[in-house]
Amino acid sequence: NAGVTQTPKFRILKIGQSMTLQCTQDMNHNYMYWYRQDPGMGLKLIYYSVGAGITDKGEVPNGYNVSRSTTEDFPLRLELAAPSQTSVYFCASSPGTLNYNSPLHFGNGTRLTVT
């Protein structure tokens, strides 16, 4: 039972490089989310998707892009990496509107350093 899988686990980027953080879930969840967690801070929503082909911005979308071509996959793209994007990135999913039967399921995160 894999749940939400994120790759890679760690990555170091140089300023200006680009990369894609992969996220896939095998629970047939409609909703998927990308969060970032900075040291000593709470998680902040970057982008989210309510189904294949539908994405929308969260609190901190600048510098990122997403796509949702399938129910399973929700990749996050960094086009021009900046030191401010050094963070731990978490992907999450849920069946639909959150209720007592469908809490958020998180991946183990990708730790990204931009130097």
Place this chain on the structure above:
Amino acid sequence: KQEVTQIPAALSVPEGENLVLNCSFTDSAIYNLQWFRQDPGKGLTSLLLIQSSQREQTSGRLNASLDKSSGRSTLYIAASQPGDSATYLCAAQEVTGANNLFFGTGTRLTVIP
């Protein structure tokens, strides 16, 4: 904008003690309040979710309460164990279109054997 605060930032207790973690939020218009556990280097695991119409939820040794009018939630852990050592985060879900979760910064709990 919703602000979620957790106090204390860190807490150490001896094994077997009962303890309470606090969470406060500024906007009472929430859909639900969730408590998560985060182990070092890992993702978040959902512990309890309280709908806005509910007052509390229980799971094993954990009990979470919600008082929307005062903007407060508590997580009660009974008979703490060293395996409970982790960071505990609360998050309030907004009622608008994004259904975004606003997270607190967490309480780092250490249970001393």
